[in-house]
Amino acid sequence: MTEEPEEAAEPVKVQKKSLSIKQILIFGGIILVLAGGGFFTYTKFFAKHEEGKESKESAKDTGHKDKKPAEQILIPIEPLIVNLTDKSRFMKISLQLEVGDKKHEDIVKEKMPLLRDAIIMLLTSKSYETISGSDGKMQLKDEVLSRLNQALGKEIILNVYFTELMVQ
Template structure:
């Protein structure tokens, strides 16, 4: 037990029980502050996650339609190629996938796949290892294959938007 004097010259008696309740009260305040801070952090995280996943809600339907159309681009894969290069004893194993400009063209492209394969074989087998080993050489080869493939299709508009090498092994 402690005896304390206050400003008004009154004596106050402090018992051990009073100390325990003061300590518990301070601990409860800290716990309450921690809980509130955690709730604010979780709320902010939930809001940020909602905004990221939901996208921009005020942008209108046009942008959503564009991204939906881009997400649905159709890919057309040809069987893998193993080709001799113009260098003696050198070969290239390559997998090619085309991105079609229109989903409805997939059947037409399937029907023309032998002609596409022939055009690619003819083009790639005329290349040397040194001409396609650099990144610039690969980009040039992509452009040439894409140009030839669109020529084979004979359409007025481009059938293939892009070309991707999914495997490219030279030896």
């Protein structure tokens, strides 16, 4: 008489552990921190190194060696006070013009009355609504730059900086 073990007939149950929400959040946080650290390391150390290689290679291709960047030349324009198209509103503005070359500085200073006139004509055509807000000021800056280069007949002025701007 052989007896069969009763325990062998029952299947063995294996319990599966499931991840709790807390564990998932911890693992996700660790992954985000590692990814952020990797991105920071790449941009901080490797991206600048690659940009330097590209600029040196382009300098070799064009035959230029590391030239010093052109000196920034700023020409101030005395404050202007103009009426806006709105009733009883006016604007006070001071500007500085950036030019890229010393010979251009002389041209701009010589043509200053023409440039001031171009700015005044542009500003007096504006209303408070069109220049309020950062978008309006950026558009005004672009329009001033365009008008001044148009008045000079060539692209001499590289940028326009508002050093004072008041609307009342």
